Amino acid sequence: MDKQLTALETVFKALADSTRLRILALLTTGEVCVCNVHDTLRIPQPKASRHLAYLRRAGLVETRRDGLWIHYRLAKRSNPVVAAVEEAVREALAESPAIRRDLERLKKQTGCEPAAPDNTLPIIQLTARHTRA
Amino acid sequence: MDKQLTALETVFKALADSTRLRILALLTTGEVCVCNVHDTLRIPQPKASRHLAYLRRAGLVETRRDGLWIHYRLAKRSNPVVAAVEEAVREALAESPAIRRDLERLKKQTGCEPAAPDNTLPIIQLTARHTRA
């Protein structure tokens, strides 16, 4: 199995879980910390952490520590074809009512919204967005 | 979990296996029967059959019986966002050396090649293509 095929398989395994899809939808709005993920999606903290770790192992997200908080963001894609898949996913996710509700809750908590659909690069937002500080 | 989200999860689960990705790449050339799948991919027949069944359960492929042979083809996508994902996948698959080799072998056996990249509809090819008759 060559690198291209392995890379695709890895990406699709990472996408093959609804919790991770919801997390990725949140991340299209910019950086999000773990507390906002588990508050917004209403899932237990260990569950958020576990899926975020999975996404990081798969290379789809990157982290930045800021004191107590760890901010997750979409990783810059090295593989252009993978990027195309992700762009299609991003548009598809916007169609899900569950994800719309997640994004509404995130907006209430942090004031952040998804970027314009044609903006394919992850938005790196350096202002802190957690609401628990 | 709503319908959109469930649909995406189902599709990604189906795509999250390299054997199935290779099969889907074959199917971009049109209808293929099981014998051509397992000959071309050089995998045991039960393995080909099992993964084809998985793809059918997931709604990604459809079948047509023709005597002893069962021809598989890509299903027409009802969901446009899923179709966009699949189109991105189609282009990504063309980058894999393993898949290029699979397609070469298929071409040797049946004379069929992938369609033009901008042809997003599955090609329904009604001529028999198996080489064992």
Add this chain to the structure above:
DNA sequence: TCCATATATTCCCGTTGACAAATATAGCAC
């Protein structure tokens, strides 16, 4: 009917992954 071919399914086994609950680690404030 019997045989041959194409395809599907079953059985067994090992691995992965998802979950909840509990526990551990890391950084900050005091």
Add this chain to the structure above:
DNA sequence: GTGCTATATTTGTCAACGGGAATATATGGA
């Protein structure tokens, strides 16, 4: 140091999945 908060990891359990090998089913032909 002690506490407090945010995050990560471990534990145990369970279901899903992948693989090979063997077997079953279905169709067509002599």
